[in-house]
Amino acid sequence: SNPSLLILPGDGIGQxxxxxxxxxxEWFGAKRDLQFxxxxxxxxxxxxxxxxxxxxDDTMAKAQEVDAVLLGAVGGPAYDDLDFSLKPERGLLRxxxxxxxxxxxxxxxxxxxxxxxxxxxxxxxxGLDIMIVRELTSGVYFGEPRGxxxxxxxxxxxxxxxxxxxxxxxxxxxxxxxxxxxxxKLCSMEKANVMESGILWRDVVTEVHADYPEVELxxxxxxxxxxxxxxxxxQFDVIYTDNLFGDILSxxxxxxxxxxxxxxxxxxxxxxxxxxxxxMYEPVHGSAPDITGQGKANPIACILSFAMxxxxxxxxxxxxxRLEAAIEKVLADGVRTGDLLSDANSTxxxxxxxxxxxxxxxxES
Amino acid sequence: SNPSLLILPGDGIGQxxxxxxxxxxEWFGAKRDLQFxxxxxxxxxxxxxxxxxxxxDDTMAKAQEVDAVLLGAVGGPAYDDLDFSLKPERGLLRxxxxxxxxxxxxxxxxxxxxxxxxxxxxxxxxGLDIMIVRELTSGVYFGEPRGxxxxxxxxxxxxxxxxxxxxxxxxxxxxxxxxxxxxxKLCSMEKANVMESGILWRDVVTEVHADYPEVELxxxxxxxxxxxxxxxxxQFDVIYTDNLFGDILSxxxxxxxxxxxxxxxxxxxxxxxxxxxxxMYEPVHGSAPDITGQGKANPIACILSFAMxxxxxxxxxxxxxRLEAAIEKVLADGVRTGDLLSDANSTxxxxxxxxxxxxxxxxES
Ligand SMILES: CC(C)[C@H](C(=O)O)[C@@H](O)C(=O)O
Ligand SMILES: CC(C)[C@H](C(=O)O)[C@@H](O)C(=O)O
Numbered sequence: 001s002n003p004s005l006l007i008l009p010g011d012g013i014g015q016x017x018x019x020x021x022x023x024x025x026e027w028f029g030a031k032r033d034l035q036f037x038x039x040x041x042x043x044x045x046x047x048x049x050x051x052x053x054x055x056x057d058d059t060m061a062k063a064q065e066v067d068a069v070l071l072g073a074v075g076g077p078a079y080d081d082l083d084f085s086l087k088p089e090r091g092l093l094r095x096x097x098x099x100x101x102x103x104x105x106x107x108x109x110x111x112x113x114x115x116x117x118x119x120x121x122x123x124x125x126x127g128l129d130i131m132i133v134r135e136l137t138s139g140v141y142f143g144e145p146r147g148x149x150x151x152x153x154x155x156x157x158x159x160x161x162x163x164x165x166x167x168x169x170x171x172x173x174x175x176x177x178x179x180x181x182x183x184x185k186l187c188s189m190e191k192a193n194v195m196e197s198g199i200l201w202r203d204v205v206t207e208v209h210a211d212y213p214e215v216e217l218x219x220x221x222x223x224x225x226x227x228x229x230x231x232x233x234x235q236f237d238v239i240y241t242d243n244l245f246g247d248i249l250s251x252x253x254x255x256x257x258x259x260x261x262x263x264x265x266x267x268x269x270x271x272x273x274x275x276x277x278x279x280m281y282e283p284v285h286g287s288a289p290d291i292t293g294q295g296k297a298n299p300i301a302c303i304l305s306f307a308m309x310x311x312x313x314x315x316x317x318x319x320x321x322r323l324e325a326a327i328e329k330v331l332a333d334g335v336r337t338g339d340l341l342s343d344a345n346s347t348x349x350x351x352x353x354x355x356x357x358x359x360x361x362x363x364e365s
Numbered sequence: 366s367n368p369s370l371l372i373l374p375g376d377g378i379g380q381x382x383x384x385x386x387x388x389x390x391e392w393f394g395a396k397r398d399l400q401f402x403x404x405x406x407x408x409x410x411x412x413x414x415x416x417x418x419x420x421x422d423d424t425m426a427k428a429q430e431v432d433a434v435l436l437g438a439v440g441g442p443a444y445d446d447l448d449f450s451l452k453p454e455r456g457l458l459r460x461x462x463x464x465x466x467x468x469x470x471x472x473x474x475x476x477x478x479x480x481x482x483x484x485x486x487x488x489x490x491x492g493l494d495i496m497i498v499r500e501l502t503s504g505v506y507f508g509e510p511r512g513x514x515x516x517x518x519x520x521x522x523x524x525x526x527x528x529x530x531x532x533x534x535x536x537x538x539x540x541x542x543x544x545x546x547x548x549x550k551l552c553s554m555e556k557a558n559v560m561e562s563g564i565l566w567r568d569v570v571t572e573v574h575a576d577y578p579e580v581e582l583x584x585x586x587x588x589x590x591x592x593x594x595x596x597x598x599x600q601f602d603v604i605y606t607d608n609l610f611g612d613i614l615s616x617x618x619x620x621x622x623x624x625x626x627x628x629x630x631x632x633x634x635x636x637x638x639x640x641x642x643x644x645m646y647e648p649v650h651g652s653a654p655d656i657t658g659q660g661k662a663n664p665i666a667c668i669l670s671f672a673m674x675x676x677x678x679x680x681x682x683x684x685x686x687r688l689e690a691a692i693e694k695v696l697a698d699g700v701r702t703g704d705l706l707s708d709a710n711s712t713x714x715x716x717x718x719x720x721x722x723x724x725x726x727x728x729e730s
Contacts, residue, residue, distance in 0.1 A: 157565030200522030226617040252591040
């Protein structure tokens, strides 16, 4: 049977960029005879608007069945006043948790054609290629107890940072495996100087290291990590860190590259029956309410996320490479959405214009 | 009686830069007839080496009595394997907690003469002047329960993020007061989209805002905050955030300026009998084991911390300005420690050489 995809465009520009991914999927069907069973459903604010919850149970069940979930983005100011349990983000977090997608791979890669776009000086970022492995299903995002309660007539807000050694370990293995496929260099980040959960983190990562003696392992406090990312990002290759530090550090690293509209991500879980991991793919960027509905969004991050799905979930690595090469060609040809232009005098293509160019490059490939 | 200072040089370059501060203090005594009762004691690894604890009770008691504590830095690789409760950092954290220094002021200021030193493009940081107000005595640094315990034969690491509305509120007031003295613009950062403690944070800050209607308040998720700091730092004036986010975001912001060896900080508590707050002053940089003992450290951050003490704890604002002006002059004259030089051909002054220049400029002031 055909590989199956569940498309969840979500909110804001998530819907716009995912429409472009559908065109790319259709191209692979028509021109490369790669057929998919494609399902589409709602998540986040869009799901709330229709069902009153940010993720319907039927959608959750479908996500568990397919070969890969492709997600756009969730959230937006329209949902700011919603109750915590109904917020668009809860839909995304439920997917991560129930699919048990513990390893979030977030590349921070500076595309040659775009090195000028970084806030950082060009020589600090040209050629930058970091892979952050963020633990995604534990830590303060999910720890209990949590909530707001009254104590001595006062509101108290509580969240719990909680990590078992098994949770730290499986993410660490994913990070070491990634390091083995790359440059055998791994930096683990925590705050072991102030948090006991950080001490356990450091100990477990050090223990797992015994199984990967070829990898050069270092440890860094997360605050220093943020500094070093800004100071000299090329010192890093693979970074392994927890859910909350990973949230902040990966956003920081992504922004360094100047390629925010270009960066895909994969969230991987345990292997399914077919041997491939449960997986969800999404662009690193968010729902971008400020440019929603204007045809300005850059679809490349989302299209590259589909390329990652081709490689990791569909076993079509060669087709993934074809797609990535088409994107590189288009960039080399100077095709730019607005986010990739600093000069107000140059002309930007629209969201669909970018896809037109990518499909034309695919036709020639 | 004379104002009293407790000097705690601590570890690594903390000792070297604090020796320079003593010279500055002596200058004010000799030349400006400003006498201090100066006490000096141990903290961090240095205290552990002598007393077996990172802060002796007598030192703690003294810190509670003086007008201001000046701290250098704590920590170093020699103490990496110490038990958590004995780590150098625990000495610093005990001072913060028992003195109840809830408002940590961390400027991220780009000195004109040094704008070239930033990793960021010059136009993004020239003139940058952000003040981060970090809540310093609560949150995950101090929340209970905490520790590593066994559960089902497995180690589990736990820390607790805990904030009462009173804790959020008093820090918020400090931040709004700071905003009133500056440009009436405050950005509060949390993760209210995934943490209930962040929801309470946002709610309380919004409530305090009612007392400062002139201040323009915005809210931002901390991950986006890290991104925006890299993308366009000049959009910020005062930032208010919690202990852990503040640790990471302030290091990131400090590094943006390229002036890490230049940045002081103040940690302030409730007013004492004399109306001035309990206070500790320290450079933003750490103990820098890599350059310890080489006479390379830049003493300016620590000297500027003393200037902050003159202003906030000793009521000698004019003398603080005199000292700051001397430092500016020295920088304008091109005097540079190694951290302020990119060109390998230029000559750096030593730690004490920098102070020589500052004292000479003071003599002329
Ligand atoms: C949308 C939000 C829940 C999410 C997170 O905090 O993990 C996002 O910031 C991310 O990094 O994917
Ligand atoms: C040394 C350490 C305990 C401290 C912290 O985490 O607060 C430091 O990083 C800081 O920011 O002052």
